[in-house]
Amino acid sequence: MCQxxxxxxxxxxxxxxxxxxHICYLYNNENERQHTIAEFVQSGLLxxxxxxxxxxxxxxxxxxxxxxxxxxxxxxxxxxxKPEQLFLARAETSYCPDGTFMPERMIDYWRTFYVQAQHxxxxxVRLTGETNWLRKGMPGVERWVEYEAMLNSLVAEFPLHGIxxxxxxxxxxxxxxxxxxxxxxxxxxxxxxxHNPYFQQPEKxx
Numbered sequence: 038m039c040q041x042x043x044x045x046x047x048x049x050x051x052x053x054x055x056x057x058x059h060i061c062y063l064y065n066n067e068n069e070r071q072h073t074i075a076e077f078v079q080s081g082l083l084x085x086x087x088x089x090x091x092x093x094x095x096x097x098x099x100x101x102x103x104x105x106x107x108x109x110x111x112x113x114x115x116x117x118x119k120p121e122q123l124f125l126a127r128a129e130t131s132y133c134p135d136g137t138f139m140p141e142r143m144i145d146y147w148r149t150f151y152v153q154a155q156h157x158x159x160x161x162v163r164l165t166g167e168t169n170w171l172r173k174g175m176p177g178v179e180r181w182v183e184y185e186a187m188l189n190s191l192v193a194e195f196p197l198h199g200i201x202x203x204x205x206x207x208x209x210x211x212x213x214x215x216x217x218x219x220x221x222x223x224x225x226x227x228x229x230x231x232h233n234p235y236f237q238q239p240e241k242x243x
Contacts, residue, residue: 045161045198048080049073050228056161057192060201060230061221063214070203073225074165075111077201082114082122085160086198089150091128093167098125121157124150129170138177140184144191151195161198168204182213185220186239201225 044053049072064070074090081088090110098106106125107114114123131146132138147164154162171178188200204217218224218235225231 043161043196045084045163046080047199047201047230048076048078050230052230054199054230056196056198058199058223058230059188059192059221060199060223060225061217061233062201062203062225063206063217064203065206070205071111073228074201074203075113077163077165077199078110078112078123079114081161081163081198082118087122087124087150087154087157087159087162089124089126089147089162089164091126091131091164091166093129093169094125094127097127097130122159128167129173129175132166132170133175133177136175138175138180138184140177140180140187143184144187147188147191147197148195151197161196163198163200165201165203168202169208172208182216182220185217189220189222189239 044055046053062070062073064073078088078090092106092110094106094109100120103123103125107123110125132143150164151162171181185202188202191197192200202217202221204214206214209217215235218233219237221233222236223230224233
């Protein structure tokens with residue numbers, strides 16, 4: 038795994054980033070979103086990283102179906118892609134395997150994902166997830182922002198190469214948008230990753 042001082046490319050611009058970024062991506066243009074995320078995923082694969090993508094797709098694709106789903110998402114993986122290098126799964130099923138969302142369970146899931154990537158000798162780990170499924174109001178989703186805050190501790194504990202959380206601004210209300218911004222240190226604006234002025238550092242207790 039790369040050290041914390043290592044800088045990586047996200048593919049959709051010329052910037053280089055330190056590992057451990059937790060990024061909010063608010064979008065209202067689907068074509069732009071697809072291009073940005075496809076570049077993020079592809080650049081990770083080309084760099085020899087393990088990539089996790091939880092997408093709003095009908096079902097988790099089988100090995101035979103993977104190419105079809107990647108094409109729909111605009112992703113052109115490298116030819117020599119290792120089968121275990123790209124984890125593409127249905128977001129709702131992954132976040133709520135038993136119909137309920139539990140932040141602690143999801144954080145443990147990503148810890149295990151990272152450790153497994155180490156054992157598989159990948160160069161790093163990057164993650165992204167779509168969130169349109171939240172509108173279904175499944176049990177536990179009221180703790181979603183708590184989970185997002187917990188991701189900040191996760192990237193401090195494990196040097197993930199980046200997490201991009203995707204939000205369609207046309208499908209979330211203003212209060213949720215404000216809460217989401219509060220827990221993301223970084224955000225994507227006009228194709229650039231910038232510091233989020235709305236981020237609120239958690240209070241430290243003695």
